[in-house]
Amino acid sequence: MTQPINQPVTPAIQQLQMQGIVKRFPGVLAVNQVDFEVRAGEIHALLGENGAGKSTLMKMLYGLYQPDAGRILLNGAPVNIRSPHDAIQQGIGMIHQHFMLVPSLTAAENVALGMRSSRGLVLDTDRVGAQLRELAARYNLKVDPDIPVWQLAVGEQQRVEILRALYRGAALLILDEPTAVLTPQEVDDLFRVLRQMTADGHALIFISHKLHEVLAISQRVTVLRDGQKVATIPTAGATRLKLAEMMVGRPVVLEYERQPVQRGAARLSLHEVSARNDRGHEGLRQVSLRLCSGEIVGVAGVSGNGQRELAQVIAGLRPITGGSIQVDGRPVTTADPAAINALGVSHIPEERMVDGVIKEFTVAENLVLQEHGHPRFTRAGLFMNFRRIGEACREAIKAYEIKTPGGDTPIKNLSGGNIQKLVLARELSRRPQVLIAAQPTRGVDIGATEYIHRRLLAERDRGTAILLISEDLDEILALSDRILVMYEGRIVGEIPREQVNIQQLGALMAGSSPARPGD
Amino acid sequence: MTSQPHRLAWATALLYRAQGILPLAIALLLALIVASALLLALNASPIEAYSSMLRGAFGTENATAETLVKAIPILFVAIGICIAFRGGVTNIGGEGQMIAGAVAGITVTLALAQAPGIVIIPAAIVAAFVVGALYGGIAGFLKAYFNVNEILSTIMLNQVAVQLMNFLLNGPLLDPAEAGANHIPKTARIAEAAELPRLSFVLPEAVAGIFGTADLFGRTRLHYGLVLAVLLAALTYILLWRTIIGYRIRAVGESERAARYAGIHVKRYMVLSMMLAGGFAGLAGIVQVLGLQYRLQTDGSPAGFTGSAGFNGIVAALFGGLNPLGAVPAAIFFGGLLVGAQKMQRDLEVSASLITAINGLIVVFVVSSQIFTRRITRRQQAALRERPPIPEEASA
Numbered sequence: 001m002t003q004p005i006n007q008p009v010t011p012a013i014q015q016l017q018m019q020g021i022v023k024r025f026p027g028v029l030a031v032n033q034v035d036f037e038v039r040a041g042e043i044h045a046l047l048g049e050n051g052a053g054k055s056t057l058m059k060m061l062y063g064l065y066q067p068d069a070g071r072i073l074l075n076g077a078p079v080n081i082r083s084p085h086d087a088i089q090q091g092i093g094m095i096h097q098h099f100m101l102v103p104s105l106t107a108a109e110n111v112a113l114g115m116r117s118s119r120g121l122v123l124d125t126d127r128v129g130a131q132l133r134e135l136a137a138r139y140n141l142k143v144d145p146d147i148p149v150w151q152l153a154v155g156e157q158q159r160v161e162i163l164r165a166l167y168r169g170a171a172l173l174i175l176d177e178p179t180a181v182l183t184p185q186e187v188d189d190l191f192r193v194l195r196q197m198t199a200d201g202h203a204l205i206f207i208s209h210k211l212h213e214v215l216a217i218s219q220r221v222t223v224l225r226d227g228q229k230v231a232t233i234p235t236a237g238a239t240r241l242k243l244a245e246m247m248v249g250r251p252v253v254l255e256y257e258r259q260p261v262q263r264g265a266a267r268l269s270l271h272e273v274s275a276r277n278d279r280g281h282e283g284l285r286q287v288s289l290r291l292c293s294g295e296i297v298g299v300a301g302v303s304g305n306g307q308r309e310l311a312q313v314i315a316g317l318r319p320i321t322g323g324s325i326q327v328d329g330r331p332v333t334t335a336d337p338a339a340i341n342a343l344g345v346s347h348i349p350e351e352r353m354v355d356g357v358i359k360e361f362t363v364a365e366n367l368v369l370q371e372h373g374h375p376r377f378t379r380a381g382l383f384m385n386f387r388r389i390g391e392a393c394r395e396a397i398k399a400y401e402i403k404t405p406g407g408d409t410p411i412k413n414l415s416g417g418n419i420q421k422l423v424l425a426r427e428l429s430r431r432p433q434v435l436i437a438a439q440p441t442r443g444v445d446i447g448a449t450e451y452i453h454r455r456l457l458a459e460r461d462r463g464t465a466i467l468l469i470s471e472d473l474d475e476i477l478a479l480s481d482r483i484l485v486m487y488e489g490r491i492v493g494e495i496p497r498e499q500v501n502i503q504q505l506g507a508l509m510a511g512s513s514p515a516r517p518g519d
Numbered sequence: 520m521t522s523q524p525h526r527l528a529w530a531t532a533l534l535y536r537a538q539g540i541l542p543l544a545i546a547l548l549l550a551l552i553v554a555s556a557l558l559l560a561l562n563a564s565p566i567e568a569y570s571s572m573l574r575g576a577f578g579t580e581n582a583t584a585e586t587l588v589k590a591i592p593i594l595f596v597a598i599g600i601c602i603a604f605r606g607g608v609t610n611i612g613g614e615g616q617m618i619a620g621a622v623a624g625i626t627v628t629l630a631l632a633q634a635p636g637i638v639i640i641p642a643a644i645v646a647a648f649v650v651g652a653l654y655g656g657i658a659g660f661l662k663a664y665f666n667v668n669e670i671l672s673t674i675m676l677n678q679v680a681v682q683l684m685n686f687l688l689n690g691p692l693l694d695p696a697e698a699g700a701n702h703i704p705k706t707a708r709i710a711e712a713a714e715l716p717r718l719s720f721v722l723p724e725a726v727a728g729i730f731g732t733a734d735l736f737g738r739t740r741l742h743y744g745l746v747l748a749v750l751l752a753a754l755t756y757i758l759l760w761r762t763i764i765g766y767r768i769r770a771v772g773e774s775e776r777a778a779r780y781a782g783i784h785v786k787r788y789m790v791l792s793m794m795l796a797g798g799f800a801g802l803a804g805i806v807q808v809l810g811l812q813y814r815l816q817t818d819g820s821p822a823g824f825t826g827s828a829g830f831n832g833i834v835a836a837l838f839g840g841l842n843p844l845g846a847v848p849a850a851i852f853f854g855g856l857l858v859g860a861q862k863m864q865r866d867l868e869v870s871a872s873l874i875t876a877i878n879g880l881i882v883v884f885v886v887s888s889q890i891f892t893r894r895i896t897r898r899q900q901a902a903l904r905e906r907p908p909i910p911e912e913a914s915a
Contacts, residue, residue: 317779338782347780355780358773365766369781372766383762 013091013171013203014075015039016061021070023056030056032227033070038172043194043204045218045235047211049247049445050416053227054207058174061205062094063087093170095161097177103150107143107160108132111167128167135166139196154302155186162193172203179213183302184473184506191217209247209446210474211240223247248446254478256453259461261481264293266329267465268314268345268434273323275313283309285489286323291434291465296456298480299469302509306489307469308350311438314467315347316340317355327434341370344433348423348440350469356423357411364393364407367426396425401451417448424452428459435459438469453479473505487511543838546888550881557876563867575862576855580732582862584739588811590854592617592803592825594748596832597839597846598755599655599799604841605759606792607772612658612673613800613829614821615680616651620801621808621824622684623650625815626692628709628808636712640809643713647805648798654680655797656790663786669793677829681821688817705816715742715810742810748850751799755843768792803828831857834882856881 016038023031031053038044048054059065061072063081071078074090081087087094101110108129115124129145136143141159149157158178165173175194179187194204194217208214214221215235223230223246230246244252268291277283284306291297301307312318314325316337324333327343335343349355357366368377368389377392379385393407400421404414411419420440427435437456441449456479460466470476476483477500485493485508493508495501555565576586596613603610610616624647631639658676661667688704697703720735727733759765770778771788778785804825808815817823835853839845860874 315780336782336784337780341782349780354774355776358770358777360773361770369770369777372781373763378763381763384766386761 012075013040015073016075016092016172016203017073018057018061019071019073021057021060021072022068023053023060023065024068030227031060031067034224034227034229036222036229037232038203038205040171040201040203041198042219043198043206043217045206045208045214045221046224047208047214047221047243047247048224049209049447050443051445052224052247054224055176056227057224058094058176058205058207061087062092062174088168088170091169091171092174093165093168093172094174095158095165095176095178097180099157099161101149101157101160104148106146106148107152107163108145110149110160111145111164115168132163132167135163139166139193141193154181155183155189158182158190159193166197171201172205173197174205174207176207177209178206179208179210180471181303183509184502185510187213211243212474214243215240225249244446250447252446252450256457256478258457262294262461262463263481264463266290266292267327268467269326270314271324271326273313273320273325275309275318275320277306277309283489284313284320287489287491288323289484289491291467293433293463293465294460295481296460296466296468296479298476298483299467299486300473300476300483300505300509301471301486303471305486307438307471307486309489310486311347311350311436311467311469314340314434314436315345315349338370341430344430345436346427346430346432346434347436348420348427348438350438350442352416352420352423357419359412360410362408363397363402363404363411363414363422364389366411366422367393367396367407369426371430392429396422396429400425400455415445417444420444420452421448424455428455432464435464435466436469437466439471440468441470441472441475449475473502485509542888543885546884547881550877550884553884554877554880557873558867558869561869561873563869568863568867568869571866572856572859572863574859575866576859578862580730580736581739582858584736584741586851586855586858587745588740588742588854589826589857590850591742591744591748591810592807592828593831593835593853594752594846594850595744595803595806596800596828597836597850598748598752598843599796600833600836601839601841601843601846602755602759602768602799603792603796604836605772606768606788607775608659608662608789608793608796609670610655610658610673610793610796611670611830611833612655612676612797613803613832614825614827615673615677615829616655616797616800617804617807617825617829618680618684619654619797619804620647620651621804621815622687622692623647623801624805625706625709625808628713629692629707632710632713634712636714639710639713640715643805643809644802647801649801651801651804652794652798655800656794659790659793659797662793663789677821684815684817684824685819688815692815694814703816704819706814708814709809713809714813715744715806717741718743718745740811742806744806744810747802747806749847751802752843752847755799759843764791800829800832803832826857834886838885 018034018036021031021034034053034057036057046054046058056065060067061081063083063086066082072081073079079090081090081092102113105113106125108125109123111132112123112125112128132145135141141163143156143159143163149160152160162173178190182190198204206214206218215238218235220232221235221238221243222232223243225247240254244254270287270289272286272288273284274282274286275284287306287310289297299307299310309318313320316332316335316339320333324331326332327340327345330343332340332343353359357369364386371377372384377385377389390407396402397404397407402418402421402425404418411422414422424440440456441452444452456466456468468476468479481497483495483497483500483505484491485505487509488511492511495505551569558565558568575582577583596617600610600613624643627646628639628643631642654676658669658672661672662669685704688706692706693702694705694707696707697705718741719737722730722733722735724733759769767778767783767788768791770781770783771785772792775785815824831853835849836846838852839847839849856878860878864874
C-alpha cells in the first residue's frame with residue numbers, strides 16, 4: 001500500500017459541519033444542540049471551561065462517541081463516523097492531551113505501528129522514516145524519527161503526534177489543549193507549524209481555555225458553556241475580557257488589584273535541599289530558597305522539573321537526601337507531615353484527588369482530614385464529633401461558596417473546582433504561617449480560579465508566606481511577588497515582579513541560561 | 520434549607536443499597552441455575568433439592584439453631600475481615616488466626632480449670648483475641664514494614680498454624696486420658712464452668728403457640744456466642760464509622776497517600792487493621808471451643824477444627840458489603856447454606872462433593888457480582904466525570 005505522501009498534500013476537506021449535535025450521559029446533557037463548522041485553511045478555536053462539552057463534542061467528531069442526535073457533514077455530504085478508524089479514513093486526525101505514543105519505540109516505529117505494512121508483519125520503519133523526514137522538513141517540525149520516544153522532550157513528542165496525523169493523511173486536525181505542556185518558546189514553534197499547515201489548506205480545530213492563545217492563533221472562536229454553544233465570532237475584534245465573559249456567563253476580572261508587598265520575617269527556608277523523585281533519580285538538586293511572611297513566591301517551570309518534589313519535601317511527604325529545611329527557624333528536615341502541619345504549614349497538594357482528598361469520604365470527613373483528631377472535632381479523645389464537624393462543614397460550604405448537596409455527600413460527586421475550594425477552605429481555616437499551593441487552579445473553572453486567586457491574595461495580605469507552584473504562567477504572573485524558575489531540579493533563576501520579561505522567563509524554563517542570549 | 524438535601528442524600532443512599540442487592544440476587548439465582556444443571560445431570564430434581572435445603576436450614580427449631588450455630592464463627596471472622604478490608608489489607612488468614620486464638624484460649628481455660636466461669640471465660644476470650652491479633656499482626660507488620668504481600672503471608676501462616684496445632688494436640692496439650700499410640704489428637708474437656716451458656720428465648724404464651732414451644736431454642740446447641748458476635752458487630756460498626764481510630768483505618772484503606780498527607784501513621788494503622796482482624800478470628804476460634812466443642816480437637820486437616828469458617832467469613836463480609844452489620848445476615852445466610860446442604864445430601868443421596876460444588880458456585884457468582892457491581896459504579900462515575908458540574912445542578 002503506497003501512501004500519497006510523496007506528493008504535496010491536497011487536503012480533501014473543504015468544509016466540515018456539525019449540526020444540532022446532542023450527547024447525553026446518564027443524568028447529564030453533555031452537549032446540547034451544538035452547531036459547529038470549520039473550513040479548509042482556518043484555525044477555529046473551541047473555547048470553554050472544563051465540562052463545557054468541548055472534548056465531548058470533539059470526541060464525537062473523532063468517532064470516540066456517537067451523537068444522540070444531529071449530523072456531521074463533510075464537504076456538504078452527511079458522514080457517519082463510528083470509530084477513530086473511520087475518522088482517519090475521512091481525513092480527520094486528533095492530537096490528544098495525553099500523547100498516545102509507545103515510549104520505547106522510535107517515532108518512525110510509532111507511526112508505522114497500526115498501519116498496513118508492505119512487508120506483512122514487519123514494520124515499514126525505513127520507508128516511514130524517510131517519508132516522515134520529508135513531512136517534517138515541509139512543516140519545519142524538527143524531529144529525528146529514529147530516536148526512541150522516551151528520549152524526546154514533551155514538545156518533540158507532540159511533533160511526533162502531529163507528524164503521525166499528517167502521515168495518515170489528516171486534512172482536519174483536532175488539537176486538544178496542545179499548549180498545556182509546552183514552554184512559551186515551544187508554543188511559538190507550534191503556532192508557526194499550525195500556520196504553515198493552514199497555508200497548505202488544512203483545517204484545524206484548536207481546543208483551549210487559554211484566552212491569549214486563542215486570540216493569537218485562531219481566525220474564528222466558538223464558545224461553549226454548559227454543553228451549549230454561546231456563539232461563534234471572528235477572532236479579530238474579540239478581546240480577552242469578552243471571551244472570558246462568554247465562557248463564564250458573567251463579567252470576570254483578569255487582573256487583580258494588589259496591595260504593595262509587605263514582606264515580613266522569613267517563615268520557610270530551604271538550604272541546599274536535594275531529594276530523589278519517584279524513579280529514584282535526583283529530582284531536587286541543592287535547592288535553596290527563603291519565603292517571607294506577606295509575599296507570594298511563584299515557582300515556574302515546565303512540568304516535571306522538580307516542582308512536585310519541592311512541594312512534597314516541604315510538606316514532609318518525601319524524604320530528603322541532603323540539605324536542611326526550617327520553618328520559623330525550627331529545623332523540620334526529618335519531621336513528619338503531622339508535625340510540620342502543627343508548625344503552621346498548610347499544603348494544597350498538586351494531585352488533589354489522590355493526596356488532597358479521600359474520594360470515598362464525605363465532604364465533611366474530608367474537611368477534617370488533618371484535624372480529625374483535634375479536640376475541637378472529637379469527644380472523649382476517642383469519638384469523632386460529627387455534630388461539630390458538620391457545623392464546621394456548613395460554615396466552610398457557605399464561606400467558600402462550595403456547591404454541594406450537603407456535607408454528607410461523597411466528595412467524588414463534586415466538581416473539580418468545588419473540591420479545590422474545599423481543600424482551600426481546609427488549608428486556610430488553620431490560619432497557616434506558610435502555605436504551599438501546588439497547581440491550585442489546575443482543572444478548575446474560571447469562576448473558581450478567580451475565587452481561589454482572590455483568597456490567596458487576601459491570605460498574603462494577612463501575612464501568610466505563600467509558595468505558589470504552577471505550570472500556568474498566567475497564574476504565576478498574576479499573583480507572584482517574586483518568581484523562581486525551576487529546571488531539572490534546580491532553581492535556575494529568580495525574577496522580581498517588576499522586572500518580569502516573558503522571553504527571559506521562557507528561556508529559563510527551557511533550560512537555556514539568559515546570560516548567553518545566543519543559545 | 521438543610522433538611523431538603525438531607526432527605527435527598529437518604530434517598531440516594533437507599534438507591535445505592537438497592538443497587539447493591541440486585542446484583543447479589545441475580546448472582547444467587549445464576550448460581551442456583553448452574554447448580555440445577557449439575558443436579559439434573561445426577562438425576563436429582565433441583566426443586567426437591569432446594570426445598571430440602573431450605574427445610575434443612577430453617578425448617579425446624581433445631582435446623583434454625585444449627586444454622587445460627589454455624590453462623591457464629593463465620594460472623595466473628597467476617598467482622599474482622601470488614602476491618603481489614605476497609606483498612607486496605609487483604610486478610611486471607613482467618614483460618615490460622617482462628618486456630619491461634621483457639622489454642623491460646625484453651626490453654627488458658629485448662630490452666631484455670633478450678634476457677635469460676637466468670638473468671639475463666641473472660642480470660643480465655645481475652646487470650647484468644649490477643650493471640651489471634653498477634654498472629655494476624657505478623658502479616659500486617661511484614662506488609663507495612665517490609666512490603667510483603669499479605670495475601671501470600673496470611674495463606675502461608677494458615678499452614679503454619681495448622682501444623683502447630685497438630686503438634687500441640689499430639690503432645691503438650693493432648694488429653695491425658697488419650698495418651699497412647701492410637702490416640703485422637705484432642706485436648707482434655709474444659710471445665711463445665713467454662714462452657715458458654717446455651718441461649719434460648721422464653722416466649723410469652725400468645726407467641727408460644729406459633730412456634731410450638733415456650734422455650735425457643737431451649738433444646739438446641741445454640742449458645743451465647745451469637746449474642747457476643749452480634750454485639751461486637753454493632754460495636755465494630757461504631758468503631759469504623761464513629762471513632763478516630765475507625766476514621767484512620769478507613770482513610771488508610773481508601774488512599775494511603777491521602778492518609779499520609781493527613782498526618783496518619785499509615786504503617787501503624789495497617790498493622791492495627793490486621794491485628795483487629797486476627798483478634799476477631801481468634802474469638803471465632805475460642806467461641807467454637809467454649810460454646811460448642813468443649814475441647815479443641817482436629818482430624819489433622821486445616822478445616823478439621825475451623826470448618827472453613829476462616830474462609831467463609833471473608834465471603835460473608837463481602838456479601839455484607841464490608842459492613843459489620845451487613846455481615847450478620849450474610850453470616851446467617853452462609854450458615855444456612857452449610858446446614859441445609861447436609862440435609863439435601865441426606866435426602867437426595869447425592870455425593871458430598873456436589874454440595875461443596877454448589878457452595879463453591881454460589882461463592883464464585885456472588886464474588887464476581889461484587890466485581891461486576893464495582894465495575895458498573897466505576898463506569899457510571901467515568902461517564903459523570905465527562906461533565907463534572909452535575910452536583911451543582913442537582914442541588915439547584
